[in-house]
Amino acid sequence: xxxxxxxxxxxxxxxxxxxxxxxxxxxxxxxxxxxxxxxxxxxxxxxxxxxxxxxxxxxxxxxxxxxxxxxxxxxxxxxxxxxxxxxxxxxxxxxxxxxxxxxxxxxxxxxxxxxxxxxxxxxxxxxxxxxxxxxxxxxxxxxxxxxxxxxxxxxxxxxxxxxxxxxxxxxxxxxxxxxxxxxxxxxxxxxxxxxxxxxxxxxxxxxxxxxxxxxxxxxxxxxxxxxxxxxxxxxxxxxxxxxxxxxxxxxxxxxxxxxxxxxxxxxxxxxxxxxxxxxxxxxxxxxxxxxxxxxxxxxxxxxxxxxxxxxxxxxxxxxxxxxxxxxxxxxxxxxxxxxxxxxxxxxxxxxxxxxxxxxxxxxxxxxxxxxxxxxxxx
Amino acid sequence: xxxxxxxxxxxxxxxxxxxxxxxxxxxxxxxxxxxxxxxxxxxxxxxxxxxxxxxxxxxxxxxxxxxxxxxxxxxxxxxxxxxxxxxxxxxxxxxxxxxxxxxxxxxxxxxxxxxxxxxxxxxxxxxxxxxxxxxxxxxxxxxxxxxxxxxxxxxxxxxxxxxxxxxxxxxxxxxxxxxxxxxxxxxxxxxxxxxxxxxxxxxxxxxxxxxxxxxxxxxxxxxxxxxxxxxxxxxxxxxxxxxxxxxxxxxxxxxxxxxxxxxxxxxxxxxxxxxxxxxxxxxxxxxxxxxxxxxxxxxxxxxxxxxxxxxxxxxxxxxxxxxxxxxxxxxxxxxxxxxxxxxxxxxxxxxxxxxxxxxxxxxxxxxxxxxxxxxxxxxxxxxxxxxxxxxxxxxxxxxxxxxxxxxxxxxxxxxxxxxxxxxxxxxxxxxxxxxxxxxxxxxxxxxxxxxxxxxxxxxxxxxxxxxxxxxxxxxxxxxxxxxxxxxxxxxxxxxxxxxxxxxxxxxxxxxxxxxxxxxxxxxxxxxxxxxxxxxxxxxxxxxxxxxxxxxxxxxxxxxxxxx
Numbered sequence: 001x002x003x004x005x006x007x008x009x010x011x012x013x014x015x016x017x018x019x020x021x022x023x024x025x026x027x028x029x030x031x032x033x034x035x036x037x038x039x040x041x042x043x044x045x046x047x048x049x050x051x052x053x054x055x056x057x058x059x060x061x062x063x064x065x066x067x068x069x070x071x072x073x074x075x076x077x078x079x080x081x082x083x084x085x086x087x088x089x090x091x092x093x094x095x096x097x098x099x100x101x102x103x104x105x106x107x108x109x110x111x112x113x114x115x116x117x118x119x120x121x122x123x124x125x126x127x128x129x130x131x132x133x134x135x136x137x138x139x140x141x142x143x144x145x146x147x148x149x150x151x152x153x154x155x156x157x158x159x160x161x162x163x164x165x166x167x168x169x170x171x172x173x174x175x176x177x178x179x180x181x182x183x184x185x186x187x188x189x190x191x192x193x194x195x196x197x198x199x200x201x202x203x204x205x206x207x208x209x210x211x212x213x214x215x216x217x218x219x220x221x222x223x224x225x226x227x228x229x230x231x232x233x234x235x236x237x238x239x240x241x242x243x244x245x246x247x248x249x250x251x252x253x254x255x256x257x258x259x260x261x262x263x264x265x266x267x268x269x270x271x272x273x274x275x276x277x278x279x280x281x282x283x284x285x286x287x288x289x290x291x292x293x294x295x296x297x298x299x300x301x302x303x304x305x306x307x308x309x310x311x312x313x314x315x316x317x318x319x320x321x322x323x324x325x326x327x328x329x330x331x332x333x334x335x336x337x338x339x340x341x342x343x344x345x346x347x348x349x350x351x352x353x354x355x356x357x358x359x360x361x362x363x364x365x366x367x368x369x370x371x372x373x374x375x376x377x378x
Numbered sequence: 379x380x381x382x383x384x385x386x387x388x389x390x391x392x393x394x395x396x397x398x399x400x401x402x403x404x405x406x407x408x409x410x411x412x413x414x415x416x417x418x419x420x421x422x423x424x425x426x427x428x429x430x431x432x433x434x435x436x437x438x439x440x441x442x443x444x445x446x447x448x449x450x451x452x453x454x455x456x457x458x459x460x461x462x463x464x465x466x467x468x469x470x471x472x473x474x475x476x477x478x479x480x481x482x483x484x485x486x487x488x489x490x491x492x493x494x495x496x497x498x499x500x501x502x503x504x505x506x507x508x509x510x511x512x513x514x515x516x517x518x519x520x521x522x523x524x525x526x527x528x529x530x531x532x533x534x535x536x537x538x539x540x541x542x543x544x545x546x547x548x549x550x551x552x553x554x555x556x557x558x559x560x561x562x563x564x565x566x567x568x569x570x571x572x573x574x575x576x577x578x579x580x581x582x583x584x585x586x587x588x589x590x591x592x593x594x595x596x597x598x599x600x601x602x603x604x605x606x607x608x609x610x611x612x613x614x615x616x617x618x619x620x621x622x623x624x625x626x627x628x629x630x631x632x633x634x635x636x637x638x639x640x641x642x643x644x645x646x647x648x649x650x651x652x653x654x655x656x657x658x659x660x661x662x663x664x665x666x667x668x669x670x671x672x673x674x675x676x677x678x679x680x681x682x683x684x685x686x687x688x689x690x691x692x693x694x695x696x697x698x699x700x701x702x703x704x705x706x707x708x709x710x711x712x713x714x715x716x717x718x719x720x721x722x723x724x725x726x727x728x729x730x731x732x733x734x735x736x737x738x739x740x741x742x743x744x745x746x747x748x749x750x751x752x753x754x755x756x757x758x759x760x761x762x763x764x765x766x767x768x769x770x771x772x773x774x775x776x777x778x779x780x781x782x783x784x785x786x787x788x789x790x791x792x793x794x795x796x797x798x799x800x801x802x803x804x805x806x807x808x809x810x811x812x813x814x815x816x817x818x819x820x821x822x823x824x825x826x827x828x829x830x831x832x833x834x835x836x837x838x839x840x841x842x843x844x845x846x847x848x849x850x851x852x853x854x855x856x857x858x859x860x861x862x863x864x865x866x867x868x869x870x871x872x873x874x875x876x877x878x879x880x881x882x883x884x885x886x887x888x889x890x891x892x893x894x895x896x897x898x899x900x901x902x903x904x905x906x907x908x909x910x911x912x913x914x915x916x917x918x919x920x921x922x923x924x925x926x927x928x929x930x931x932x933x934x935x936x937x938x939x940x941x
Contacts, residue, residue: 065835086393088834100828104850113846114836165836173828 009091010201011078011168013041013064018073020059020225033059035225037073041169044199046192048212051222052248057205058173060222064203065171066090077168093162094171098178099154101146107157108133108142114165132164135194152183159191163200170195172204176211188215209249213237221245241284243370246294253300253339255293259369262287267369269293271313272335278364285369292370297342301361302330302352312359314339318352332360395841400759403750407768409793410808414783415775418638421631421786438632447616448636451597454528454612455640458535459593465536465687466543466588467581472680474551477670479681487688488541490695493916495869495908496601497889499534501901502694503606505701510708512697526608534602537691539595543588550584551577569673583652590648594641598776600872601886605893613637614778614872621782621876631786634779645774702902717903725888725904732885733911735799736867739806740919743863746807747814748852752844754815755822756830773812777872780809785876797879805877806867814859821855822848857923861916868912 020034034056041047049057062068064075066087075083082090093114102110112129120128133139136156141149146157155175162170175191176184192215195202206212212219213233221228221236221244229236229245240246243254258270267281269291278293285291305315316334323329328346332339339360343349352358425431438444469488473481491499507514507525514523554577562572603612613633621630671677702718704711721729753759754766772780784805788795795801829851833843849856871886878887885908892901 065831067831067834087831088837088839090835091837092835094832094835096828096832098826098828100826100832102829102833102847104853113833113838117833117837117842161832161836 009166009168010043010199012043012045012076012201013039013169013203014074014076015039015060015064016074016076018060018063018075019071020056020063020068021071032225034063034070037222037225037227039220039227039230041201041203043201045217046195046202046204046215047218047220048204048206048216049220049222050206050209050212050248053207054224055222056225057207057222061171061173061203061205064169065092065094091165091168092171093165093167094173095158095162095175097174099146099158099175101154101157101161103146106143106145107138107149110146110157111138111160111164114161118165128164132160135163136160151179152187155179155187159194163198167200170200170202172202172206174206174208175204176206177208184211185214191215213249219249221248223248238366239282239368240294241282241370243292243294243373246368246370251297251340251342253295253297254370255295255336256372257291257293257369259286259288259291269369274311274313276311276313276362276364278367278369280365280368282368282370284371286371290372292372294368294370295339295362296366297329297340298344299363299366300339300341301363302332302341302343302358303361304350304352305357305359313362314360316358316360318354318356318358321352321354323351332358334360393840395839396753396757396759399749400753400757400761400765403746403753403765403769404761406746406808407765410804411768411772411775414780414787415638417786418631418634418779418783421628422635434628435632438629443616444629444633444636447611447613447633450528450610451613451637452640454531454535454603454610455593455596457532458539458596459589461532461536462540462592463543463547463585463589465540466545466547466592467585468680468683469540469544469687470547470551472684474548475671476677476680477672478677478684480685484684484688487691488544490541490691491538492541493865493912494695495889495905495912496871496886497605497893497901498698498905499537499694500530500602500606501701501893501898501905502697503530503534504898505697505707505902506693508708512708515708524608526606526610528607528610530606531603531610531612534606535596535599537694538599538602539592540687542591542595546588546591547581547584550581550587554580569671569676587648587652590644590652594644594648594774597637597641597644598778598872600776600778600875601890604871604890614776617778617782618872618875621785627786630782634776634782637776638779641776642774645771649770698902698905701899702906704899707899717899718907720900721903721907725885725900725907728883728888729885729904729907729911731882732868732908733915735802735806735882735884736864736915738799739803739810739867740860740864742803742807743810743867744814744856744860747811747859747863748818748849748856750811751815751818751822751852751855752848755819756827756848769815770812772809777809777870778876780805781873781876784873796877797882799882802874802877802882802884805873806863806870809870809873810863810866811859813862814855817855817858818852821852825851853923857920860919860923864915864919865912868908868915 015037018037021030022033024031051057063070070083074081115125219236220230229241236249246252260268266279314334316332319333320331328343330341506512514520562576600614603615617630617633620626705714750769830843833847889901889904
């Protein structure tokens with residue numbers, strides 16, 4: 001048998017107008033935890049739902065799992081609406097934040113549990129359990145109990161237990177948040193490799209944006225119960241469609257600028273009386289009037305005012321300088337407000353000290369335009 | 379609000395096993411807790427024609443024969459509560475905060491009164507301080523010692539109930555964050571000052587809690603006042619005498635009500651007011667093991683005090699052991715097996731009945747406790763809070779009140795169950811389940827909910843998840859619930875004294891009648907045999923529960939506690 005078997009029953013997931021209301025904690029009103037969410041996850045795809053705590057990502061996942069029932073809307077797995085089906089009949093599996101291993105069962109029995117519940121023939125249970133253990137490199141510790149193995153191994157047991165039943169969709173609820181930083185990076189790469197190899201449709205909830213970047217085919221950004229943007233990690237980072245997304249995914253500076261005119265993808269803008277061209281302004285750019293320029297810290301460069309040139313867009317003074325080795329980080333006060341600047345490989349260029357007067361250059365290739373804040377597309 | 383109710387109803391309908399369990403538990407709670415209490419209340423406020431009338435109640439309340447026992451019971455409860463709490467605090471402080479020898483011995487001594495049969499301390503009291511008492515007559519030569527009365531009751535109840543105070547206060551003292559005391563020390567306070575200004579104030583909720591718990595126990599105690607109170611009348615005993623001696627059901631119900639009100643108030647205060655006031659700091663951070671004082675000026679006085687209390691307890695229990703083997707206490711101290719022969723012949727059937735009924739009720743109480751804990755902690759359904767409250771209520775309702783309620787509720791159609799084994803088993807099951815509920819609840823609260831969700835999403839139904847995942851993890855709690863239920867069923871007096879019949883007489887009631895006819899050494903032998911039965915039964919239960927859950931270290935949910 002091949003590894004492909006694990007994806008035998010994999011199917012797509014479609015959320016249509018999914019909404020969940022909770023009674024608020026003081027009992028007086030209602031909280032809209034998930035607000036009219038529409039999303040399609042294709043077969044074999046790994047989609048991450050990313051957002052700050054309380055954004056509704058976990059509630060969305062738990063509704064798909066069946067632990068919460070939606071107030072309205074549909075959840076399609078394949079073509080079947082499962083919104084009213086209890087969780088044990090949905091054919092999904094889930095990797096929990098706490099792993100939720102059964103402490104009184106051996107690792108072997110933990111993995112075999114889902115198959116035993118299905119009352120499969122004994123030899124099939126043995127075969128499939130052994131295959132899953134083997135895949136996760138757990139065979140040697142099959143007879144031990146979860147408390148007797150390391151955190152990374154517990155994580156793999158949870159994964160083995162989830163994939164052995166050949167779920168139609170695999171759900172992940174912040175599965176790496178209990179691991180230390182090094183192991184977390186290692187496990188997320190392992191997890192992604194495995195998911196790609198097995199081709200299981202996966203939905204992954206996290207609040208860690210670098211984790212989302214590293215493992216996802218597509219990322220869904222949620223805030224206050226609503227989806228703010230869906231796209232590949234690159235689309236989300238390079239073409240954020242709102243200040244919230246730009247700010248949440250990585251770091252960003254926001255400059256208030258004036259749009260003078262547009263031409264195809266590019267826009268002509270005014271910063272402090274000087275005119276510049278933004279070649280790829282993005283899809284939600286305004287065509288004229290005030291706008292917000294999204295500038296990543298790595299798109300800014302400091303230069304000495306000694307070799308002053310005309311087209312220096314901004315001037316300022318270094319407020320704070322932090323040296324990380326691979327990066328030098330500056331906080332510079334300018335007439336357009338404070339700016340965060342990150343210079344990679346700092347030893348290759350000049351380093352500025354706190355109190356230095358500097359010019360700030362912008363790499364216009366990688367900046368985008370957004371509508372001004374009050375008209376920001378929510 | 380409506381939205382959530384509708385959703386939880388929908389939940390219930392989708393899970394027929396859950397629906398069935400919820401209905402079953404509610405029917406049980408209604409029949410065996412609410413209905414009897416309601417009957418007592420209804421009976422107290424109706425006149426002989428069955429009409430609503432407060433006149434009879436009011437007349438009785440004005441009479442001395444009702445106010446006197448109420449006053450006595452309260453006085454006894456408060457006195458015992460204070461004394462037991464003081465001794466419990468000394469014991470708890472010595473065992474948690476002081477580095478002294480023989481801790482294991484002291485801990486064992488403090489648990490003996492909890493699992494011992496009733497009457498034993500009163501019997502010792504009579505053996506030691508009665509008219510033919512070893513100390514009063516033989517040692518001091520007092521001819522007309524009067525052992526009966528409040529003074530003896532206070533001694534006996536304090537020894538019986540100080541373990542409750544000790545356990546409560548151990549919990550409080552061992553959970554106080556030692557860093558708080560270290561901080562005071564660091565700020566320059568002396569040890570005595572730290573105790574006075576930090577440790578003691580922080581343990582106030584524990585102290586009040588243990589006082590209230592002992593107060594409840596003292597108020598509802600039937601067995602000790604029944605044999606040693608003399609003319610000092612208490613509510614639990616007077617209610618019994620009013621009903622069985624004077625055939626006055628209404629008077630008895632009214633006394634039951636008088637008994638119920640203070641115990642219920644104490645229970646509610648303890649559970650809802652004090653539990654919110656606890657200063658116990660649970661940080662999840664591992665606290666450095668308690669600094670134990672090695673100061674000899676503290677260690678040796680506390681050691682002497684603990685030793686003194688322990689020796690008194692040993693003296694009391696030892697006296698009964700000796701008493702079971704002597705011909706006539708105080709007159710002829712020669713050795714005899716006669717009392718044990720008596721127990722094995724005439725006393726055998728009640729003893730067998732006690733064991734059979736206790737064994738029958740134990741699994742019901744244990745399972746009921748686990749199921750209620752599981753439903754209350756893990757499931758959403760209408761009436762969840764009511765279920766929690768009613769099932770814990772039996773903790774506060776005195777056995778006498780339950781007994782009277784049962785004869786009022788089950789002496790008539792459609793529930794003519796009085797005198798049957800069934801009613802006795804149900805009485806035991808519903809009275810003894812709260813410890814299982816408490817243990818189960820606290821275990822479940824520590825177990826990550828997602829462990830059960832993991833089972834569900836892997837395809838298991840609610841029933842399978844409960845049987846294969848929740849129940850094995852509740853093994854420890856289940857066991858303590860079983861042991862407690864069994865011991866309580868074996869040693870129950872106050873409830874069953876109203877419910878026994880010639881067919882179903884019980885060991886404790888037989889002991890009670892031996893007291894009435896002053897056959898003290900027979901009673902002693904009976905008590906010793908009961909203790910042996912209880913020890914054997916605990917051993918067997920332990921074995922059974924061990925076999926029930928397949929091995930494995932009793933780990934708690936992988937890394938779940940880190941979450």
